[in-house]
Amino acid sequence: MSASTIHIDGVDKVFHSGGRELVALRDIHLEIPAGQFTCLLGPSGCGKSTLLNAVAGFALPTRGTIRSGGRQVSGPGPERGMVFQEYALFPWMTVEQNIAFGLQIKGLARDAIAATVGALLEMLSLADFRQRYPKDLSGGMRQRVAIARVLALDSPIMLMDEPFGALDALTRRNLQDELLRIWAATGKTILFVTHSIEEAIYLADRIVVMTYRPGTVKRDVLVDLPRLRDPAAPAFNALKRELGQLVMEEQQRHHNDELRMAAID
Numbered sequence: 001m002s003a004s005t006i007h008i009d010g011v012d013k014v015f016h017s018g019g020r021e022l023v024a025l026r027d028i029h030l031e032i033p034a035g036q037f038t039c040l041l042g043p044s045g046c047g048k049s050t051l052l053n054a055v056a057g058f059a060l061p062t063r064g065t066i067r068s069g070g071r072q073v074s075g076p077g078p079e080r081g082m083v084f085q086e087y088a089l090f091p092w093m094t095v096e097q098n099i100a101f102g103l104q105i106k107g108l109a110r111d112a113i114a115a116t117v118g119a120l121l122e123m124l125s126l127a128d129f130r131q132r133y134p135k136d137l138s139g140g141m142r143q144r145v146a147i148a149r150v151l152a153l154d155s156p157i158m159l160m161d162e163p164f165g166a167l168d169a170l171t172r173r174n175l176q177d178e179l180l181r182i183w184a185a186t187g188k189t190i191l192f193v194t195h196s197i198e199e200a201i202y203l204a205d206r207i208v209v210m211t212y213r214p215g216t217v218k219r220d221v222l223v224d225l226p227r228l229r230d231p232a233a234p235a236f237n238a239l240k241r242e243l244g245q246l247v248m249e250e251q252q253r254h255h256n257d258e259l260r261m262a263a264i265d
């Protein structure tokens, strides 16, 4: 069994809040092979982050099991690195200190840390910014640092929760291209949450469309288009329309649910 295979088997997640029971995930089964780039796609509230957090080991399922590399997930682990939307950098550390942090915790020798950090600064075009603090960086640069931090630990699995959601369109496309390059070069397994249909088609080998509450797998699609993908190509647009229809159905359910809840309150 490869260290980077993910098995999600019969997973439910139930939250209790304000005296109500909320079934966020129901009976999710997914097998994600090593090296696959998978996107979880769906409108707000369909449980994408809940599922990703369960795989990360931050919030375990109420029922069912998740295994990574054959081992049951019971908490965060070094084989699973997480990149969040909100960068999650230490504001008091420079770019290079942020990237080096995890390696220092692991107790690596100073030379080895310097070599890894240097290579990542180059790979993510951060070399000129190594002495800067996060507050002096653009959103795109901060997210590069966040990705470099996870890459430094060399986790075979990368979990990414809307990592480019806060970026402008051009920066977003640049980082998508960089991520694809890194993924091709490293062979990592990537599980990536997005609510952007175009982003999912641009990036993924496989798109898992989720239903709105409870979150279940609505459609599991393999994307068989050559990379780099052209969002203007007819096949890209045909898939965009097909997925758009599926996501819209779930958005409508979300909307109806909000109206129903407003009527109860």
Ligand SMILES: Nc1ncnc2c1ncn2[C@@H]1O[C@H](COP(=O)(O)OP(=O)(O)OP(=O)(O)O)[C@@H](O)[C@H]1O
Pocket (backbone or CB within 6 Å): 015, 016, 017, 022, 024, 042, 043, 044, 045, 046, 047, 048, 049, 050, 051, 195, 213
């Ligand atoms: N800690 C929690 N306590 C109670 N309910 C929660 C908790 N975390 C998430 N939920 C609920 O679970 C459902 C799924 O939330 P989740 O954040 O996973 O959705 P999402 O698809 O990632 O949406 P978004 O794109 O808005 O982040 C939502 O209805 C949310 O309100």
